[in-house]
Amino acid sequence: MAVPKKKRSKAKKRTHKSLWKRKASFEAQKALSLGKSVLSGRSTFVYPENEDEDDEE
Known part of the structure; x- marks a missing residue:
């Protein structure tokens, strides 16, 4: 039988939300x-070139 979840307090909700936003901000900063x-x-980032794939055909 389905049981409703317990409600999260406002303080916990705000803490959880701020941590989630902080993680997203950090990842966006790394990507930029x-x-x-x-x-x-x-x-020093190495990525494959498309030319190698054309030579194999």
Whole structure:
């Protein structure tokens, strides 16, 4: 039989929400930093080139 969940208090709700937003903000900051690095050409990030796939055919 279905049982309703217990209600989360306002304080816990606000804490949980702020932690979730902080994690999202940190990930967005990392993505932006990586994008800037790749565009500037100074990155050590290695990604496959499409030319290799064309040579195999």
